[in-house]
Amino acid sequence: MTTEHNISTMMQAMGQAAKAAAQSLALATTDQKNAALQAAAQALRAQQETILKANARDMEIAEARHLAPALLDRLMLDPARIEAMAGSLDAIALLPDPVGDVMAAWDRPNGLNISRVRVPLGVIGIIYESRPNVTADAGALCLKSGNAAILRGGSESARSSKAIHDCLKEGLRAARLPEEAIQVIPTQDRAAVGELLGLVQYVDIIVPRGGKSLIERVQQDSRVPVMAHLDGICHVYIDKDADLEKAVAITLNAKMRRTGICGATETLLVDQDVLDSHLPAIIDALKIAGCELRGDKAVQALDESILPAQEADWTTEYLDAILSIRTVDGVTGAIDHIARYGSQHTDCIITENAVTAEIFLTQVDSAIVMHNSSTQFADGGEFGMGAEIGISTGKMHARGPVGLEQLTSYKYQVRGDGQTRP
Amino acid sequence: MTTEHNISTMMQAMGQAAKAAAQSLALATTDQKNAALQAAAQALRAQQETILKANARDMEIAEARHLAPALLDRLMLDPARIEAMAGSLDAIALLPDPVGDVMAAWDRPNGLNISRVRVPLGVIGIIYESRPNVTADAGALCLKSGNAAILRGGSESARSSKAIHDCLKEGLRAARLPEEAIQVIPTQDRAAVGELLGLVQYVDIIVPRGGKSLIERVQQDSRVPVMAHLDGICHVYIDKDADLEKAVAITLNAKMRRTGICGATETLLVDQDVLDSHLPAIIDALKIAGCELRGDKAVQALDESILPAQEADWTTEYLDAILSIRTVDGVTGAIDHIARYGSQHTDCIITENAVTAEIFLTQVDSAIVMHNSSTQFADGGEFGMGAEIGISTGKMHARGPVGLEQLTSYKYQVRGDGQTRP
Numbered sequence: 001m002t003t004e005h006n007i008s009t010m011m012q013a014m015g016q017a018a019k020a021a022a023q024s025l026a027l028a029t030t031d032q033k034n035a036a037l038q039a040a041a042q043a044l045r046a047q048q049e050t051i052l053k054a055n056a057r058d059m060e061i062a063e064a065r066h067l068a069p070a071l072l073d074r075l076m077l078d079p080a081r082i083e084a085m086a087g088s089l090d091a092i093a094l095l096p097d098p099v100g101d102v103m104a105a106w107d108r109p110n111g112l113n114i115s116r117v118r119v120p121l122g123v124i125g126i127i128y129e130s131r132p133n134v135t136a137d138a139g140a141l142c143l144k145s146g147n148a149a150i151l152r153g154g155s156e157s158a159r160s161s162k163a164i165h166d167c168l169k170e171g172l173r174a175a176r177l178p179e180e181a182i183q184v185i186p187t188q189d190r191a192a193v194g195e196l197l198g199l200v201q202y203v204d205i206i207v208p209r210g211g212k213s214l215i216e217r218v219q220q221d222s223r224v225p226v227m228a229h230l231d232g233i234c235h236v237y238i239d240k241d242a243d244l245e246k247a248v249a250i251t252l253n254a255k256m257r258r259t260g261i262c263g264a265t266e267t268l269l270v271d272q273d274v275l276d277s278h279l280p281a282i283i284d285a286l287k288i289a290g291c292e293l294r295g296d297k298a299v300q301a302l303d304e305s306i307l308p309a310q311e312a313d314w315t316t317e318y319l320d321a322i323l324s325i326r327t328v329d330g331v332t333g334a335i336d337h338i339a340r341y342g343s344q345h346t347d348c349i350i351t352e353n354a355v356t357a358e359i360f361l362t363q364v365d366s367a368i369v370m371h372n373s374s375t376q377f378a379d380g381g382e383f384g385m386g387a388e389i390g391i392s393t394g395k396m397h398a399r400g401p402v403g404l405e406q407l408t409s410y411k412y413q414v415r416g417d418g419q420t421r422p
Numbered sequence: 423m424t425t426e427h428n429i430s431t432m433m434q435a436m437g438q439a440a441k442a443a444a445q446s447l448a449l450a451t452t453d454q455k456n457a458a459l460q461a462a463a464q465a466l467r468a469q470q471e472t473i474l475k476a477n478a479r480d481m482e483i484a485e486a487r488h489l490a491p492a493l494l495d496r497l498m499l500d501p502a503r504i505e506a507m508a509g510s511l512d513a514i515a516l517l518p519d520p521v522g523d524v525m526a527a528w529d530r531p532n533g534l535n536i537s538r539v540r541v542p543l544g545v546i547g548i549i550y551e552s553r554p555n556v557t558a559d560a561g562a563l564c565l566k567s568g569n570a571a572i573l574r575g576g577s578e579s580a581r582s583s584k585a586i587h588d589c590l591k592e593g594l595r596a597a598r599l600p601e602e603a604i605q606v607i608p609t610q611d612r613a614a615v616g617e618l619l620g621l622v623q624y625v626d627i628i629v630p631r632g633g634k635s636l637i638e639r640v641q642q643d644s645r646v647p648v649m650a651h652l653d654g655i656c657h658v659y660i661d662k663d664a665d666l667e668k669a670v671a672i673t674l675n676a677k678m679r680r681t682g683i684c685g686a687t688e689t690l691l692v693d694q695d696v697l698d699s700h701l702p703a704i705i706d707a708l709k710i711a712g713c714e715l716r717g718d719k720a721v722q723a724l725d726e727s728i729l730p731a732q733e734a735d736w737t738t739e740y741l742d743a744i745l746s747i748r749t750v751d752g753v754t755g756a757i758d759h760i761a762r763y764g765s766q767h768t769d770c771i772i773t774e775n776a777v778t779a780e781i782f783l784t785q786v787d788s789a790i791v792m793h794n795s796s797t798q799f800a801d802g803g804e805f806g807m808g809a810e811i812g813i814s815t816g817k818m819h820a821r822g823p824v825g826l827e828q829l830t831s832y833k834y835q836v837r838g839d840g841q842t843r844p
Contacts, residue, residue: 023761023787026787106806112799114805119817205818225647243840245840246839246840250840253843257842339445361837362449365448365541367833367834369833369834370837370838371837372838372839373534373838373839374841374843377534377836377843382530383536384530384536395541395544395626395831397818397819400832400834409817409818409821410821411787411789411790411791411821412789412821414793415792415793416792416795417794418667418672418795419794420672420674420795420798421799421804
């Protein structure tokens with residue numbers, strides 16, 4: 001047998017086991033799922049030494065391969081990070097269980113009672129880069145929402161992921177749930193990902209988490225539906241009726257609070273009418289915070305240190321301390337710019353004019369549209385949804401933060417007493 | 423230029439035009455959309471002669487090609503059917519507009535107000551067989567839900583579809599909405615379908631309506647998400663606590679009311695305990711109604727006219743006056759059979775035992791699960807959802823009947839007064 005054949009057989013078996021586990025999980029009680037999460041959290045704490053040893057070996061290899069410092073930082077575990085993972089499992093146990101929720105119920109004139117009830121999606125495949133904590137978080141979110149998970153992390157974190165996965169399995173066993181509810185693909189062979197993306201008979205949805213190239217590849221190749229966001233090219237638009245103080249504070253926060261997250265603002269749009277009155281203070285605040293600025297000619301005219309923005313700047317997710325700034329002709333100009341260059345993630349208007357705000361909130365076609373608040377609030381936790389597995393910019397199924405509810409489907413239950421259809 | 427190149431260029435242009443039209447439609451008022459629907463209904467009535475002439479030409483060609491009588495019947499239009507189409511547009515105008523609905527709204531401790539608001543999906547591609555009325559119905563449902571439509575009907579109905587489409591365009595013009603809101607692919611070249619299924623940058627969702635081979639092909643080839651049901655292998659399960667009268671009436675209705683619809687029952691499961699007490703009366707009723715029966719050995723023992731059921735019978739959607747019958751060991755046996763052979767469409771339990779009913783309703787993983795009522799109620803109209811564009815057996819996005827609401831997505835609107843994220 002070739003290796004490829006082996007991997008195909010292995011992935012089929014994993015898919016089949018996941019589907020069987022999903023059937024049990026769909027019927028598991030909330031208490032049972034919470035018990036599994038809490039036991040897994042305890043196991044993470046108890047197995048701290050084992051996990052740290054596995055992680056040290058991952059780090060050694062990664063350092064020998066000269067991984068970038070940012071990647072090494074993501075990969076690294078210490079006691080505080082392990083405790084954070086365990087705490088996150090405990091927190092997910094405390095979230096409400098969406099499964100079984102009656103979303104709506106009504107009676108028909110013929111006496112039929114119809115209710116729409118939340119059920120798990122089934123089997124979720126998650127593909128992510130070398131962040132060991134995703135193994136715990138993603139596995140736990142799938143478990144709480146009644147879904148079986150097939151996880152595939154980056155190769156650099158393979159040993160750490162395995163050690164964490166062992167703790168999750170311990171939790172499942174303690175709650176008498178099938179261990180196959182959370183599986184980690186045990187090989188780093190890329191063919192395994194290809195197989196996973198084709199397992200339409202077993203896998204209901206794929207959630208890729210990571211950089212643009214990973215997500216593009218998954219969206220291109222997957223025959224299973226994908227829930228993801230490709231880019232987070234978020235905008236703040238300073239309207240002519242913007243409050244200057246809010247404009248400065250929000251722009252600074254939206255760009256600089258954390259530059260590497262998808263809700264960080266990448267382009268600032270400014271109404272030409274307030275270029276002179278509002279932009280200088282914003283520029284000063286950003287420069288003091290260490291942000292590189294790139295602007296159109298009118299923006300550059302305000303400050304000679306501003307670099308010229310190229311066409312590519314309007315479509316670039318810097319994920320860094322860089323901001324592109326463009327002058328626009330009112331809210332319509334802002335809406336047009338966002339429609340053309342945006343990524344339908346999160347966009348914000350700063351204005352004291354309620355009418356203009358509503359135009360922006362209605363006409364900008366993004367998952368999250370905001371008024372007078374920082375784009376960095378684009379987060380399931382900040383929305384009050386508890387933990388999130390990511391943000392979706394697609395319009396199918398879930399849009400915006402993907403929390404427990406968004407990992408469910410529904411079914412209709414119809415109760416009658418002998419009705420036949422005329 | 424090759425023809426293929428021409429078709430690719432044409433489909434790109436149609437996609438681009440649809441996306442532009444969708445942006446206008448998303449902002450159209452309910453009154454404007456209703457005016458377009460009502461004007462289109464009037465145009466259908468006024469253009470009756472033109473439509474009938476076009477249809478007569480389609481029928482001539484179809485007859486010369488010796489189309490099956492059932493297909494010819496679907497293709498045929500007469501004044502009553504044209505009036506029914508017009509009436510259906512008027513009825514869709516009366517349905518509530520889902521766009522703009524605030525699905526949920528809440529305040530965060532930091533003062534942010536978050537609301538989830540329904541928005542259209544965008545552009546919907548609909549691929550269907552030679553039923554001219556689908557051109558009107560599908561176009562109207564997309565319009566009312568604020569979506570642009572690209573329609574592709576079967577080649578046999580091309581002339582009828584064009585005449586109906588002309589009326590829809592007349593309605594759009596009368597309401598000052600873009601004509602490109604509803605487009606019909608003007609060529610019967612199969613390459614056009616292939617192009618449509620790849621238009622990920624313009625088309626948000628594909629809805630195929632028709633036979634299994636059409637849907638399989640679309641699901642296999644589409645890079646755009648697909649919403650559909652492949653099979654409707656619906657089951658009725660007669661529990662040991664079933665009321666005999668209900669069992670007979672519901673089984674007869676579920677199988678024979680109309681045999682060609684997706685909610686028609688294809689397999690009857692009977693608890694072994696009531697084989698002798700309940701099944702004979704059901705068999706008699708079905709035989710009188712002209713239904714062919716195929717059963718396992720225990721079922722055949724009750725009536726020598728019953729043919730032996732083969733393994734393939736459990737996975738066949740007959741869409742005809744044929745029923746397969748199997749003995750099972752209680753509700754667990756029924757659930758296992760449905761999990762193995764069903765199509766996750768619609769399944770029903772007949773029982774007077776409320777506990778058993780709940781087990782079935784909870785554990786059968788189908789879009790619609792029923793208690794003591796006919797599977798032929800599996801229909802958006804019967805659910806009180808108004809018109810439907812089809813039934814989805816997938817778990818992503820919409821499950822069960824797909825009405826106006828299911829043709830929408832949502833966005834989050836966040837209103838603040840200067841909040842920044844700590």
